[in-house]
Amino acid sequence: MKSLTTSKFQFTGQTAVYNGKVRDVYSIGQDYLVMVASDRISAFDHILPKGIPFKGQVLNQVATLFLNATKDIVPNWLIGVPDPNVAVGYRCEPIRIEMVIRGYLTGHAWREYKAGKRILCGVEMPEGMRENEAFPAPIITPATKADEGHDEDISREEILAQGIVSEEIYLQLENYTRQLFQRGTEMAAERGLILVDTKYEFGLKDGKVMLMDEIHTPDSSRYFYADVYEELLAKNEPQRQLSKEFVRQWLIENGFQGLEGQQMPEMPDEFVELVTSRYIELFEKITGKAFEKQDVDSMDERIIRNTENFLKENNLV
Ligand SMILES: Nc1ncnc2c1ncn2[C@@H]1O[C@H](COP(=O)(O)OP(=O)(O)O)[C@@H](O)[C@H]1O
Ligand SMILES: [Mg+2]
Known part of the structure; x- marks a missing residue:
């Protein structure tokens, strides 16, 4: 099964490329981005x-659904989605923190709690x-967005002390984060899911806060099934989870937690297929729609064609 693991496009007006862990971000002129979601x-x-075929x-x-x-x-960066794997929008000046919000004690927070931290x-x-118990109210636990290596926990006080953002803007980020999480929680509940925790990234455009990146996707969020x-x-x-946590579990079971000296395990094809089906399951569960597998035979040509047409039709180049 084909998957899109690297993209090396040259779009009209392209001024820079950033290869993220999951997405390839192409700058178009000074103001726009073409974000290609890889697999x-x-x-x-x-x-x-x-x-992971179809993951991108x-x-x-999913991100498009929630951004819309x-x-x-909160205003967000998205202008349009010309292709199943592509989002086009405004380029923001990133605020270098991830606004993590947790409704439940799980994952990293649980690992810390279990180790005695309060x-x-x-x-x-x-x-x-x-x-996995619910917090009395969701808690915001920001992380630094490191250029390289691990993101690290950071408090509101440290963020302000380091001058990463002004207090006025930071309070706005907290406010948006709570409201977005509330909306995500309600939308998940309509589909029989619990939005457990997630993270948001914000940026500035013309001095105003804008929501950027993807939101409420299985990569940035954890979901539980509400019924059980x-x-x-x-x-x-x-x-019962709809998230990447099972991939992390599988890695831990195979001796990998991202620590120095550890070897990334081989991924059997059956495991890859399982991950694809989990991602498709999440799509269908969260949207209530049947997932339509795109044609993967000439993905590169299709992405270029669709994106170029969109950029021209919307006068972005
Ligand atoms: N509208 C935007 N303006 C500027 N940067 C953005 C915008 N939306 C997303 N980004 C950045 O693009 C990158 C997306 O790729 P991703 O694969 O998530 O990379 P990373 O490994 O950095 O998390 C992220 O670094 C994210 O902060
Ligand atoms: Mg990211």
């Missing part, structure tokens, strides 16, 4: 050795909580 998959800040399409289409459904809360990013976590949540919690069993 690469990352975990523990490492890119896994094989692509899933991510791009939250425009009333304060995460300056926020207190109540005593006596169990894994209480039962599994009561039994202290792992939650």
Whole structure:
């Protein structure tokens, strides 16, 4: 099965390329971006050795859905989606933090809690909580957005002390983060899902805060199935998840947590297929629509054609 692992396009008006872990970001002139969602998959800040067919399409289409459904809360970068794997929008000056928000004690927060920590990013976590339990109210636990290596926890106080953003803007980010998470939670609930935690990235455009990047995708968020949540919690069993956590679990079981000296395990084809089906499952669960697999035979040509047409039709070049 074909997957899009690297893209090397040359679009009209292209001024720069940034290859992210998952997406390839092409700058068009000074003001616009073409973001190509590849089928690469990352975990523990490492890119896994094989692509996951259709993952890029899933991510791009899920992100689009949520960006369009939250425009009333905060303006976002998206202008349009010319192709299943491509999003075009405004280039922002990134604010170098990830606004992480958690409704439940799980993943990294749980690992810290289990190790005895009760304060995460300056926020207190109540005593006596169990894994996957809901916090009394969602907590915001920001992370630095490192150019290289791991993102690290950071508190509001440290963000302000380091002058990463002004207090006025930071409070605005917190406010947007809560409202977006609330909307995401409601939309997930309509589909029988719990939005467990997620992260948002913001940037500035003409001095105003804009939501950028992808939101509420399985790469940036954790989802639990709502119907079995209480039962599994009561039994202290792992939650039924729609997220990348199972990929992380698989890596841990195979001796990899992204630490120095550890070897990335080989990925059997059956595992790749399982990951594809999980991503498609998430798409269908979250959108309530059947996933339509794009034609993957001449993906590169299609992406170039669709994107070029869009840029010209919208006078972006
Ligand atoms: N509108 C935007 N303006 C500027 N940068 C953006 C915008 N939207 C997303 N980005 C950046 O593009 C990159 C997307 O690629 P990704 O694969 O997520 O990379 P990374 O490995 O940096 O997380 C991210 O670094 C993200 O911050
Ligand atoms: Mg990213």
